Amino acid sequence: MVEWQIDNDRPVYTQLVEQMERAVASGVFGPGQRLPGVREMAAEAGVNPNTMQRALQALEQTGLVHAKRTSGRFVTEDRELILTLRKRQAESLTGRWVRDMRALGCDGEEIDRYYRQVREAEDGNDLKV
Amino acid sequence: MVEWQIDNDRPVYTQLVEQMERAVASGVFGPGQRLPGVREMAAEAGVNPNTMQRALQALEQTGLVHAKRTSGRFVTEDRELILTLRKRQAESLTGRWVRDMRALGCDGEEIDRYYRQVREAEDGNDLKV
DNA sequence: CAATCTGTACTATTTGCTTAATACAATAAT
DNA sequence: ATTATTGTATTAAGCAAATAGTACAGATTG
Numbered sequence: 001m002v003e004w005q006i007d008n009d010r011p012v013y014t015q016l017v018e019q020m021e022r023a024v025a026s027g028v029f030g031p032g033q034r035l036p037g038v039r040e041m042a043a044e045a046g047v048n049p050n051t052m053q054r055a056l057q058a059l060e061q062t063g064l065v066h067a068k069r070t071s072g073r074f075v076t077e078d079r080e081l082i083l084t085l086r087k088r089q090a091e092s093l094t095g096r097w098v099r100d101m102r103a104l105g106c107d108g109e110e111i112d113r114y115y116r117q118v119r120e121a122e123d124g125n126d127l128k129v
Numbered sequence: 130m131v132e133w134q135i136d137n138d139r140p141v142y143t144q145l146v147e148q149m150e151r152a153v154a155s156g157v158f159g160p161g162q163r164l165p166g167v168r169e170m171a172a173e174a175g176v177n178p179n180t181m182q183r184a185l186q187a188l189e190q191t192g193l194v195h196a197k198r199t200s201g202r203f204v205t206e207d208r209e210l211i212l213t214l215r216k217r218q219a220e221s222l223t224g225r226w227v228r229d230m231r232a233l234g235c236d237g238e239e240i241d242r243y244y245r246q247v248r249e250a251e252d253g254n255d256l257k258v
Numbered sequence: 259c260a261a262t263c264t265g266t267a268c269t270a271t272t273t274g275c276t277t278a279a280t281a282c283a284a285t286a287a288t
Numbered sequence: 289a290t291t292a293t294t295g296t297a298t299t300a301a302g303c304a305a306a307t308a309g310t311a312c313a314g315a316t317t318g
Binding site for chain 1: 274275276277278283284285286
């Protein structure tokens, strides 16, 4: 089950793409698994079917999912591809975060501090560093 | 000098607000300092003056800058306010990053790994952890 | 005083996103 | 064979963002 979270600050279909990518990367939708229909997913996410379809079509261009014309849409069975995507996303997220912190004028020490602070404040805390 | 970076995936004026906040937080524009005129800043950022004005007006609602009707726009002299804003931004950025990493299915250890990896890959490396 | 620069206001137009409401073809299910 | 479900396509409408162009009032500058 995907916990759809849409805000109004960015195009909806973009957010759908991101959250689907994360759902696949994290295993909410496993390799080869069939996705719910466009209409159903749109209802769950609270968006128009057209918008959901646009997101899903965008997803197909990366090869992450593929549509079987009349029987549904399926996650790729290429586990390598999924792992690669997941890694790329993690690196991208982390890189952007550090860049943003630098833009705020944070030095390395300060970035460390915020990192620890937030990690220690997490609910299920498993910080060991 | 602000290095304006605008993409087409989000409203431009939102991005302008963010980057101005960071410019003030990081000291590119110091307390009490006069900002360039709307038209000039718009030209530097490569956007329409109306768009830049919209961003600047949004900034005033936070009290970060204020307009003197005919002599220009100035950064607040309230250093406390700036520090508070900077802290809020840093915590927000870090919190969102960790949340996104979790959504990717990363456990604490993995988040640590990516953190180190990216920090160590930085140009002016000052990682000591 | 005259010129210039400031923020501000206004109208008009274009573009992209989103929703809505249908419709269709192909396959699966009964 | 019939029915239902699938992805897909199309048209229309509404909305916000962005741009363009113009104008005005007040202060500063010369």
